[in-house]
Amino acid sequence: MLNYFSKDVFNSIKEHKLFQLIVIVAIVLSALMVGASTFELNPTFVTLFKVGDVFITLFFVIEILIRFIAEPRKRQFFKSGWNVFDSLIVLVSVIPLGPDSSVLLFRLLRIFRVLRLISAVPELKRLIEALLLSVNRVFYVTLLLFIILYIYASFGSILFSNSDPERWGDLGIAMITLVQVLTLSSWEQVMLPLQNLHWWSWIYFFSFIALGSITILNLIVAVLVDVVTSQKAKD
Secondary structure (H helix, E strand, O other): HHHHHHHHHHHHHOHHHHHHHHHHHHHHHHHHHHOOOOOOOOOOHHHHHHHHHHHHHHHHHHHHHHHHHOOOOHHHOOHHHHHHHHHHHHHHHHHOOOOOOOOHHHHHHHEEEEEHHHHHOOHHHHHOOOOHHHHHHHHHHHHHHHHHHHHHHHHHHHOOOOHHHHHOHHHHHHHHHHHHHHHOOOOHHHHHHHHHHHOHHHHHHHHHHHHHHHHHHHHHHHHHHHHEEEEEHHH
């Protein structure tokens, strides 16, 4: 009876909106302290951050214990991927570092706690779940994009290798160049030198952008939107 009562109490704490808000605030504070530690700070602030880090770490441990105790079936707790994820993040953040341990390692381990914001915010959690569910479909879209990239890189190397060997010297270099074009980052600087030599080169670039950067990337977005919509409908 007492065990059931304790589970009920801890479950009420776990599901309480105030407790969930405190968890999010603790994660954000942890992230801000990690970011602030990259600046040159007054020794007083450094000490305060170290003390605050200890309290936040302790709070995360208590929060995981509350969630574990509130679980009616303890084995089910670790069958949830998000519970395992949170537990690993907390475990990493409490790894004891000796006096000879690198301060850099200490700061790097603390950065991982920012990832807990994903599991603490339901919308972020759904988004990650949708991304994982869409991996199979996105893979085939990405494969199609690679095929298009390979074909255009081969054409580009054959057509422009003599005109601009630094960008089109071989297949590998041409693929790197087309990745820049695909991101639409200063792609005109790639096209304009060739445009002065070959008036028809704009057809090559415009068709590649239309297929790769617009059509294929929008297709990936459409797949993700479809998965998210399907997940919401199931929920």
